[in-house]
Amino acid sequence: MRPIHDFATWEPLLKLLRASNAESLAAPGGHVAGQISGAGWSLPLRRVAPQPGRAARIEDMQDEIDAVERVRSALVDAGAASISFTTEISPTGKAVLHLLGGGPAVEPGIGGPHPESLVLVEGAVAEPWRRLPDPMPDAVPAPSSDPGLLERTLRKRLPDAIGATEAEFAATEARLGVELPDELKSLYRVTRGRWEDWGDDYDAAVRAFEAVGCELFPLDDLFIADASSRPCPWRFAAMEAVVTLPDDPVQGLVGSPGWIVFGDNGGGDRIAVDLTPGPRGHTGQVIMISHEENSGADLLADSVTDLVMKRRSTVRGRGRQDLPPAVARVNIRSLTSIEAAAHPGLEVLSIGVWDDEPLSLAPVAGLPRLRSLSAYPGTLADPLEIAQLTGLEFLDLGPAEWRVLLDADAVPRSLSAASIEVRGNEHPLAVAALANELLALWDRPRITRTTIEGDLGVPVR
Incomplete structure (x- = not known):
């Protein structure tokens, strides 16, 4: 394992970058830049086009993968999540590599060497992520809410299911810090949703999901979908706004201490009981929290009973778009x-x-x-x-x-x-220096810069 600041760690990648960017590197002030993280990399590299009629294969970019993995392994060894860099390489092969390290005040860029955002106040989050639900003192459960009917229906559909005990309910409530609504308890009294209860029988699990109306989480996996469960970089979070209109059944929040997630729609969207409904909603209604959106949720059913009975809500909000x-x-x-x-x-x-x-x-x-x-x-x-x-x-x-x-x-x-x-070919070192001036105004940790020099040799023609 070579350390991240060892020129040999970067040498194979630098050779690939030189081969792909010879013209731009030879220009006055020429440089190339990129970013590598555990999740991926963004590098200005030319890739060999596959032969006509053949799809691209891993082996077509094996040199790139090997060079990147060399750096990523060093990142892991250094305990770093990502690193940005810029390099100048002369025609004779002399390379000067600048490594830019972020820190707690820097959100790394997405697909580029420049910082995404600078967090000037430690622990700060954008306003929508601080927003709590508005109180709705007149909200009540839907008339369709019927814990007894819900439990009887599920016992008929799942006669062999294993339900949760009162002790398990108490443990879950203590962990979540909220009392489970009666409908949710009725559901889990019939089936607690654990794979081991189904004997790893996939068909049994599917039957349970169909009986409930969603992919049910085990009782142990219930969680509160508050704002922290929906993280978002500052650059995007700050451009959101929480809006709840008078006819909305669901508050347009990022998250809520009253959203108890108990399932999934099979595509990554979370299914939750909503204890903090909007002006036209009901306490205990069932909502879907999209994994593709940063805020808000959609109303699925007026109650868990309706979800199990396959009755979907017909309430629709957002009726005042003239605002x-x-x-x-x-x-x-x-x-x-x-x-x-x-x-x-x-x-x-x-x-x-x-x-x-x-x-x-x-x-x-x-x-x-x-x-x-x-x-x-x-x-x-x-x-x-x-x-x-x-x-x-x-x-x-x-x-x-x-x-x-x-x-x-x-x-x-x-x-x-x-x-x-940043638009155009702004030099990463200049952007990092500007970022550090801003960070200094708040006495926040700066972007670090480490310069490494080495010789790649004259490129083989």
Whole structure:
């Protein structure tokens, strides 16, 4: 095992990068950059096209896989999750490799060498992830809720099932910190959902799932789908907004201490009992939490009884789409002005690709709820107008715009997180240096840089 800072660890990969990027490396200031993590890698490498009529095979990129695994093994040995790098390689083979290490204040980039977000306040999460359910004092169980009918029906469908004991219920409630609703107890009194109870009989498990209406979790695997169960990088989390309309049966939350997950739809979406319903919902209704979305959930059934009896809810929310959106997007395809986005309920403003004159932020100055701003590089007429947005907790700007704020000592101190929007061939070292200036303002751990030099030799023609 070679350490991550050993040039020999990187040598096979650097040779592949040189072969794929000879022209760009030979240009003045030429460099290549990438990222490697336990989950994958992003590298500017040319791959050999498979022969016509044949699909690509592992062996077609075996050299790449071997070189990457060499680095990944060193990462594991170092206890690091990922590493970004940039390298310059001369025509004679001299290589200078810069390794960029993140830390607790840096969320690594997705598919690139630049940091995704900088967490300026330790432990901070975006506002939607802090949002708790609104109280609904008038919420009651649905008229269809019938724990007795539910239990009788399941016993007929699953006569040989093994149910949970009161002691097991007590242990689960102690672990979750919440009392299980009667319907859920009725369900688990019939079957506790353990594979060993079915003798590893797949067909028996399928029968149980069909009887209940979802892939049932064992009682020991029930969990609370609060906001922490739905993690999301700051760059994306900050651009979300929690909205619950007056006719919504489910609150538009990231998660809730009243969402008790007890199953799955077979495709990764969680099935939960909802004890914190929306204005038109019922206590104990059954919801589905999508694994493809960061917030909200869909109503499946008004009660667990309805789920078991195959009765789906007909209640539909989101009936007031005429309300101004909490998230506004100004770009060449959406809203065409900042004025069109401005209203007192605006929480998130995203300024995207723009082919007209740069925009002024004056129309949104002083808005009471505006907390997140993302502006594509070059779209702001005057970045110093950001100082008028006194409630920002997240800011995403291009390097030039950040430079203006830093030089004027005008970076909003209300921020909890920030991102540097990189477009084009920005040098990773310059971006890392800019990121470190921002981190220094909050006295947060910096991005580390380790430089390694070595000789790859003259490339074989």
